[in-house]
Amino acid sequence: MEKVKVEGLNAYFSNIHALKGINISIKEKKVTAIIGPSGCGKSTFIRCINRLHEVVPHAKVSGRILFDGKDIYSSAIDPIEIRRRIGMVFQRPNPFPVLSIYDNVAAGLKLNGMKRKDDLDEIVEKTLKMAALWDEVKNKLNASGVSLSGGQQQRLCIARTLAVKPEVILFDEPCSALDPISTAKIEELIFQLKENYTIIIVTHNMQQAARVSDYTSFFLLGELVEFGKTQDIFTAPKDKRTEAYITGRFG
Amino acid sequence: MNIYKRRKIINAFMCSATFICATITLLPLISIFIYVLSKGASSLNISFFTHLPRPVGEPGGGMGNAILGTLTLIGLTCLWAIPVGVLSGVYLAEFGNNKFGAVVRFSADLLNGVPSIVIGIFAYILFVVPMKTFSALSGAFALGLIMIPTVMRTTEEILLLVPRTIREAALALGISQFRMTISIVLKTALPGIVTGILLAIARIAGETAPLLFTALGNEFWQRGIMQPIAAMPLQIFAYAISPFDDWHRQAWAASFVLITIIFLMNFISRLVIYLQRKSLKAK
Known part of the structure; x- marks a missing residue:
């Protein structure tokens, strides 16, 4: 089953053509990794999927992204609804500094009008457990979100994303600011999450792509060079450029 | 060498x-x-804070009415200048990346440079002349014109310091731009905005010129905002240029009280920042 289908996607920053005619189809409840050298458009690509690209001044998008068969760029669609159903975890952990750990997780719900304390308590506990952070923070839910370590902050951000019950989760190099132990924890988490969520992960780390993903796509200079099962991409790439990148000859 | x-x-x-x-x-x-x-x-003594001024020649008396008047004027000014200043600052920071924003920004900076006596005359023509009476209200209008540019520009600058990653995190959770601005961005920037407001209050507390044509001053306790009202800077001005030693002493005492109020304002605003920083670190 395909969850997200991208058709002829172009993205621009004023007059820079950042993504050129991307076609890709993302399978439901699988992990799709996006690899490629810096500046190839990986982050821009996933930011188009939750309509966050257009928030940047002078950024533009053309083409279609079908989410459950509906074009998210059609004028009938509210980007706020899209962002609720397609969550995102950023490169650097970015908890809200003035909110407590509890409120960080509850923010997406509270600020969308959910008020019942019991429900919130339940969701906060559940999502913190899913993010494997509950045991570490259960006694200090009122402490500031930024008092945690980097790896904990990133898991807090994952819990925050899970709390709004998205169907797809976009990870934008979620481990690039973390040490190997925190990285392992996040990877394990992604592995568990794919049972229930469709996951797209941008990564600089090819071992990481090989470890966590079912499908891999290779981007270069704003174009999609190759897309296929992770196993195939890493063992028998069809394109010479993919092979060169994977074997470390550039990038 | x-x-x-x-x-x-x-x-x-x-x-x-x-x-x-x-x-x-x-x-x-x-x-x-x-x-x-x-x-x-x-x-300084208790009656300075609680009593009305006495006529020339009679010893004693105080400036209770002027102190209360200054506080009333500050309150009235804040009532309209804080919402207008903060919200226009929010506009400039969040949506003001366009021609209109540039015009507003430039006008605010110009307004900030308009001599306060001119603002006083402007308020006189706009309020006092049609209403046919000097009033606390017109004074608060004039003081607001002085306060707004400061509050607006500090609010804008502080909001722009809130990192983009925080805004994007909120948007990515499906939070509307309005809720994001109010509950995340403004909340993050609150100590800075409060400081800006307190500093602006400290500034207007000592303004004299805009009040000369508007609040006018009053020898008695105030009777509503549509009447002339006493204010410390006005009282200081009136007493300082008088030929009486007793009044001179009162003017000095009032200056001391006014300066102390302004110092306290500055001190509190710094305390707010300090406590906020400390509470975030300690947790």
Whole structure:
């Protein structure tokens, strides 16, 4: 089953053509990794999927992204609804500094009008457990979100994303600011999450792509060079450029 | 003399020059405070804060009405200047990346430079003339025009300091731009905005010129915002230019109280920042 289908996607920053005619189809409840050298458009690509690209001044998008068969760029669609159903975890952990750990997780719900304390308590506990952070923070839910370590902050951000019950989760190099132990924890988490969520992960780390993903796509200079099962991409790439990148000859 | 030695001497000279200049900026404040303290503190007593001024020749009396009047004027001003200032600052920071925003920004900076006496005359023509009475309301209008540009520009600057990653995190959770601005961005920037407001209040608390044509001053307790109202700077002005020693002493005492209020405002605003930072670190 395909969850997200991208058709002829172009993205621009004023007059820079950042993504050129991307076609890709993302399978439901699988992990799709996006690899490629810096500046190839990986982050821009996933930011188009939750309509966050257009928030940047002078950024533009053309083409279609079908989410459950509906074009998210059609004028009938509210980007706020899209962002609720397609969550995102950023490169650097970015908890809200003035909110407590509890409120960080509850923010997406509270600020969308959910008020019942019991429900919130339940969701906060559940999502913190899913993010494997509950045991570490259960006694200090009122402490500031930024008092945690980097790896904990990133898991807090994952819990925050899970709390709004998205169907797809976009990870934008979620481990690039973390040490190997925190990285392992996040990877394990992604592995568990794919049972229930469709996951797209941008990564600089090819071992990481090989470890966590079912499908891999290779981007270069704003174009999609190759897309296929992770196993195939890493063992028998069809394109010479993919092979060169994977074997470390550039990038 | 070799080049290194010469450089060392020039270096020492320039470093001392910066230190001396820094000290020069410190001196006026300290000397004003000491002078006002020595002249004014002796005339301070309970009745200064609670009583009305007495006629010339009669000893005693106070400035209770002027103190209350200044507080009333500040309150009235804040009532309209804080919402307008903060919200226009939010507009500039969040949506003001366009021609209109640039115009607003430029006008605010110009308004900030308009002499306060001119603002007083403007408020006189706009409020006092049609209403046919001097009033606290017109005074609050004039003070607001002085306060708004400051509040607006500090709000804008503080909001722009909130990192984009925080805004994007909120948007990515499906939070609307309005809720994001109110509950995340403004909340994050709150201590800075409060500081800006307190500093602006400290500024208007001592303004005299805009009140001359609007609030006018009043020898008695105030009777509503549509009537003339006493204010400390006005009282100081009236007493200081009078020929009576007793009034001079009162003026010094009032100056001392006014300066103390402004100092306290500054102190509180810094305390707010300090406590906020500390509470975030301690948790």
